[in-house]
Amino acid sequence: xxxxxxxxxxxxxxxxxxxxxxxxxxxxxxxxxxxxxxxxxxxxxxxxxxxxxxxxxxxxxxxxxxxxx
Numbered sequence: 001x002x003x004x005x006x007x008x009x010x011x012x013x014x015x016x017x018x019x020x021x022x023x024x025x026x027x028x029x030x031x032x033x034x035x036x037x038x039x040x041x042x043x044x045x046x047x048x049x050x051x052x053x054x055x056x057x058x059x060x061x062x063x064x065x066x067x068x069x
Contacts, residue, residue, distance in 0.1 A: 025047040032046045043050060055063075 028046055032040060032043075
C-alpha cells in the first residue's frame with residue numbers, strides 16, 4: 001500500500017506578512033465601538049480602567065451587599 005501525501009503551500013507564510021501599525025488597544029477599541037454590546041455607551045475607552053477599579057475587594061463586597069440588599 002502506497003501512501004501519497006500532498007502538502008499544500010501556505011498562501012501567507014509568516015515571513016511574508018507585513019508588520020501592522022495597529023496595536024491591540026486599537027483593535028479592541030474598533031471592536032468595542034462597532035460591536036453590538038449592551039451599555040457600551042457607559043465606557044468610552046475600554047483600554048482604560050474605570051473609576052473604582054482600584055478599590056480593595058472588601059470595599060466591593062460592601063458595595064454589592066448594600067446594592068443587593
